[in-house]
Amino acid sequence: MKAQIITIGDEILIGQIINSNAAFIGNKLSDVGVEITKSTVVPDEYNAVMNEFKFATENNDLVLVTGGLGPTHDDITKKCIVDFFDTELVENKEVMEDLKTFFVSKGREIIELNKEQAMFPKIARPIRNSRGTAPGILIEKDRKIFVAMPGVPFEMKEMLLSTVVPKLRDMIVEKEKKFTVRKNLLTTGIPESVLYQKLGDINELLGDAKMAFLPSQFGVRIRLTAISESEEKANEMILEVEQKIRSKAGRYIFGKDDDTLEGAIAKILTDRDLKIATAESCTGGLIANRLTNLSGSSKYFERGVVTYSNAAKVELLKVDEDTIMEKGAVSREVAMQMAEGVKAVSGVDIGLSVTGIMGPTGGTDEKPVGLVYIGICDEKVCTAEEFHFGNDRLLNKDRTSQAALEMVRRHLLGIPYGE
Amino acid sequence: MKAQIITIGDEILIGQIINSNAAFIGNKLSDVGVEITKSTVVPDEYNAVMNEFKFATENNDLVLVTGGLGPTHDDITKKCIVDFFDTELVENKEVMEDLKTFFVSKGREIIELNKEQAMFPKIARPIRNSRGTAPGILIEKDRKIFVAMPGVPFEMKEMLLSTVVPKLRDMIVEKEKKFTVRKNLLTTGIPESVLYQKLGDINELLGDAKMAFLPSQFGVRIRLTAISESEEKANEMILEVEQKIRSKAGRYIFGKDDDTLEGAIAKILTDRDLKIATAESCTGGLIANRLTNLSGSSKYFERGVVTYSNAAKVELLKVDEDTIMEKGAVSREVAMQMAEGVKAVSGVDIGLSVTGIMGPTGGTDEKPVGLVYIGICDEKVCTAEEFHFGNDRLLNKDRTSQAALEMVRRHLLGIPYGE
Numbered sequence: 001m002k003a004q005i006i007t008i009g010d011e012i013l014i015g016q017i018i019n020s021n022a023a024f025i026g027n028k029l030s031d032v033g034v035e036i037t038k039s040t041v042v043p044d045e046y047n048a049v050m051n052e053f054k055f056a057t058e059n060n061d062l063v064l065v066t067g068g069l070g071p072t073h074d075d076i077t078k079k080c081i082v083d084f085f086d087t088e089l090v091e092n093k094e095v096m097e098d099l100k101t102f103f104v105s106k107g108r109e110i111i112e113l114n115k116e117q118a119m120f121p122k123i124a125r126p127i128r129n130s131r132g133t134a135p136g137i138l139i140e141k142d143r144k145i146f147v148a149m150p151g152v153p154f155e156m157k158e159m160l161l162s163t164v165v166p167k168l169r170d171m172i173v174e175k176e177k178k179f180t181v182r183k184n185l186l187t188t189g190i191p192e193s194v195l196y197q198k199l200g201d202i203n204e205l206l207g208d209a210k211m212a213f214l215p216s217q218f219g220v221r222i223r224l225t226a227i228s229e230s231e232e233k234a235n236e237m238i239l240e241v242e243q244k245i246r247s248k249a250g251r252y253i254f255g256k257d258d259d260t261l262e263g264a265i266a267k268i269l270t271d272r273d274l275k276i277a278t279a280e281s282c283t284g285g286l287i288a289n290r291l292t293n294l295s296g297s298s299k300y301f302e303r304g305v306v307t308y309s310n311a312a313k314v315e316l317l318k319v320d321e322d323t324i325m326e327k328g329a330v331s332r333e334v335a336m337q338m339a340e341g342v343k344a345v346s347g348v349d350i351g352l353s354v355t356g357i358m359g360p361t362g363g364t365d366e367k368p369v370g371l372v373y374i375g376i377c378d379e380k381v382c383t384a385e386e387f388h389f390g391n392d393r394l395l396n397k398d399r400t401s402q403a404a405l406e407m408v409r410r411h412l413l414g415i416p417y418g419e
Numbered sequence: 420m421k422a423q424i425i426t427i428g429d430e431i432l433i434g435q436i437i438n439s440n441a442a443f444i445g446n447k448l449s450d451v452g453v454e455i456t457k458s459t460v461v462p463d464e465y466n467a468v469m470n471e472f473k474f475a476t477e478n479n480d481l482v483l484v485t486g487g488l489g490p491t492h493d494d495i496t497k498k499c500i501v502d503f504f505d506t507e508l509v510e511n512k513e514v515m516e517d518l519k520t521f522f523v524s525k526g527r528e529i530i531e532l533n534k535e536q537a538m539f540p541k542i543a544r545p546i547r548n549s550r551g552t553a554p555g556i557l558i559e560k561d562r563k564i565f566v567a568m569p570g571v572p573f574e575m576k577e578m579l580l581s582t583v584v585p586k587l588r589d590m591i592v593e594k595e596k597k598f599t600v601r602k603n604l605l606t607t608g609i610p611e612s613v614l615y616q617k618l619g620d621i622n623e624l625l626g627d628a629k630m631a632f633l634p635s636q637f638g639v640r641i642r643l644t645a646i647s648e649s650e651e652k653a654n655e656m657i658l659e660v661e662q663k664i665r666s667k668a669g670r671y672i673f674g675k676d677d678d679t680l681e682g683a684i685a686k687i688l689t690d691r692d693l694k695i696a697t698a699e700s701c702t703g704g705l706i707a708n709r710l711t712n713l714s715g716s717s718k719y720f721e722r723g724v725v726t727y728s729n730a731a732k733v734e735l736l737k738v739d740e741d742t743i744m745e746k747g748a749v750s751r752e753v754a755m756q757m758a759e760g761v762k763a764v765s766g767v768d769i770g771l772s773v774t775g776i777m778g779p780t781g782g783t784d785e786k787p788v789g790l791v792y793i794g795i796c797d798e799k800v801c802t803a804e805e806f807h808f809g810n811d812r813l814l815n816k817d818r819t820s821q822a823a824l825e826m827v828r829r830h831l832l833g834i835p836y837g838e
Contacts, residue, residue: 011633012442012445012458013445013455013456013457013458014445014446014449014455015441015442015443015444015445015446015447015449016442016446016633016642017442018437018438018439018442019437019438019441019442019458020437022434022438022460023431023434023435023436023437023438024434025434026431026432026433026434027433027434027435028434030432030433030434036432036433036462037432037462037467038432038459038460038461038462038467039431039432039438039459039460040457040458040459040460041441041457041458041459042457043455043456043457048456048457212435214430214435223435278704278725280704283708283711284704284707284708284710284711284712284716284720284723285697285699285703285704285705285706285707285708285711285723285725286704286708287704288703288704288707288725289702289703289704289705289708289816291703292702292703292704292725292727293703293812293813293816295778295779295780295781295812296780297703297727298727298728301703301727302727302728302730302731303724303725303726303727303728303731303735304703304704304724304725304727305722305723305724305725305735306697306704306707306711306722306723306724306725307722308711308716308717308720308721308722308723309717309721309722311721311722311765311766312721312722312765315764316722316724316735345734346730346731347730359714360714361714361715362714393712393714394712397708397712
């Protein structure tokens with residue numbers, strides 16, 4: 001099934017907003033085996049939209065539109081759809097009921113402007129919008145599918161996942177007699193090239209499945225795709241490859257698909273009723289911030305300190321002043337004392353620390369920009385590892401926070417650090 | 420001048436990568452008065468690329484392409500350009516020299532694969548790539564401009580800003596006899612509707628200039644655009660509007676264009692040789708993280724504590740246990756004690772604190788999700804403000820960090836808080 005994504009909106013064209021909608025749609029559609037042939041952004045202009053509708057429907061089986069469905073004057077998508085499909089607007093009872101329910105739930109009065117939203121293309125079926133007032137529009141005509149959704153990501157995503165994707169999956173199965181199953185294995189703490197090497201003969205590993213490596217500062221995402229005549233078979237293909245990958249590089253895998261490393265740690269800590277505290281220098285609070293991005297984080301996160309100054313390291317963490325003088329604030333010894341210190345003063349099970357030089361300035365020949373020490377202590381062991389990252393300050397903060405969280409994960413699971 | 424942006428790459432189509440390049444280009448081009456008519460993403464396929472080149476050149480004065488310029492087999496942009504413009508590849512000495520210089524500077528040997536990059540379309544001029552090996556391609560033919568740049572954002576951005584944008588600005592001035600000047604005023608701590616009201620009669624305010632409001636969780640960006648026959652006149656128009664806006668809502672403006680609120684505070688603190696320390700509960704380190712995102716932050720940031728537990732608030736900040744029992748950890752009184760505490764223990768000039776309920780769970784009738792208290796203390800005053808944000812945890816963290824930093828800015832500048 002071939003598809004084109006059309007995003008409508010001046011604000012995307014002139015770069016006020018990055019087109020995350022198109023990426024989200026492209027990702028979810030290709031997950032179920034839809035082939036994206038093109039993605040276009042057009043302005044809020046009648047002719048531009050109509051021309052794009054024409055091109056897209058002529059060249060694809062499926063057209064997915066976002067944007068321009070709101071109630072204001074520059075929202076022209078509905079008018080274009082009516083003209084393009086040569087249909088008319090009629091009041092849709094289902095939509096009107098949903099609108100009333102929506103406004104009642106918000107304790108608000110429905111106004112004329114919103115009532116117009118119940119005027120709906122006669123040829124179309126509404127896609128329920130559980131998060132807003134503009135329903136999606138679904139049209140099936142001449143064996144082609146046309147879907148329009150609001151541009152608000154929060155509304156569009158829910159609509160896509162709850163209604164559009166399941167429908168497309170069923171249609172692809174029925175028409176093309178094939179199932180696509182996709183799974184992402186998330187790794188960190190290993191460079192792409194080393195991971196590749198560890199996996200050995202790729203053809204033997206994959207069989208009929210496909211694999212892609214997607215590296216970022218947070219690690220390498222391994223994307224597996226299997227296409228088969230049955231869902232069961234496709235799932236089996238994925239499982240088989242996954243097992244082979246896990247047998248060769250399982251220690252680097254912290255999760256799948258939309259998992260996060262902090263989420264993986266949170267689960268282990270909560271399950272074991274353990275608490276952690278952090279002592280950060282160079283990351284400036286980023287690690288604590290990530291650990292508290294999850295609801296319920298007070299169960300496992302006790303406190304964090306951002307000891308930027310040496311005085312703070314000495315006062316809050318009982319780091320030895322002589323050690324700082326002799327070894328420097330960025331040293332293995334100070335990292336260990338910071339981790340031990342934050343564990344001791346907070347009374348938690350695990351103390352985690354980082355100290356390093358994030359750059360772009362502040363490096364020396366002996367201690368260059370990118371040098372980082374990460375320390376971790378529990379009641380039994382206290383250790384620190386040395387890392388070398390790059391020159392970009394914000395990327396270095398990301399990399400350091402990821403390496404620190406990965407040290408916690410491996411520590412909890414008894415996996416040794418290093419490649 | 421009408422322009423189309425073409426992004427080439429499967430990884431963008433299937434949503435592995437969000438198309439930030441198109442947003443960046445769209446933004447910088449519209450800043451100098453180019454009208455973006457369309458933005459498309461096409462796969463790494465010969466026919467798809469050729470068709471898009473044809474459509475784009477037929478309908479625009481300028482075509483900007485990114486992606487597919489690397490040295491590997493799926494990089495087809497150069498081949499498509501050669502065929503589309505009916506030209507041939509010849510060795511370009513300038514490019515070869517740049518390649519040699521690049522490899523020498525990295526201490527690496529130039530390999531065959533890279534030498535091929537010096538083979539360049541005869542009709543084209545190279546755009547120097549100071550950050551990578553693939554030069555940009557500039558073609559002027561039939562009064563149209565065609566520019567191709569690498570897809571690596573780091574390389575593309577530099578090329579665009581140093582070479583392409585200045586050239587386009589000059590051309591627009593020469594051909595269309597008009598200058599576009601754009602300026603963004605960054606506000607925070609005031610809702611869009613209130614800001615709009617404060618500005619009064621918009622037509623009177625603007626004259627011939629244009630204005631757009633761009634709200635986000637960090638505040639409202641006011642984008643001003645002036646188009647005139649001379650740069651001087653356009654600058655004057657902007658200045659005039661800016662002065663009027665500042666006279667009506669100047670207290671909410673913390674910067675312009677690419678400024679950040681943390682950068683604005685950093686400058687004031689550094690200039691005045693002041694130090695700050697933070698005590699965060701609900702933001703979990705985000706404020707400290709933002710304050711340390713700037714190089715040289717150790718000059719003004721002494722330490723931060725993330726006192727998630729009540730014990731940490733008592734131990735690290737000397738918050739009174741009875742106050743926590745009586746008023747609750749999320750209260751004006753605790754916020755003030757936290758700010759006072761972190762200032763006292765760290766010996767800095769300014770103590771900043773936040774305590775609140777970020778959600779989605781944990782709220783009560785009396786203290787709902789979104790309730791936040793922010794405290795600030797210096798040697799003279801100690802105060803706290805109450806805020807009500809929404810239900811989304813990560814947005815609430817962003818909003819709280821922004822409100823806290825804005826309180827610091829206003830405190831430093833003697834601007835009262837509140838609208």
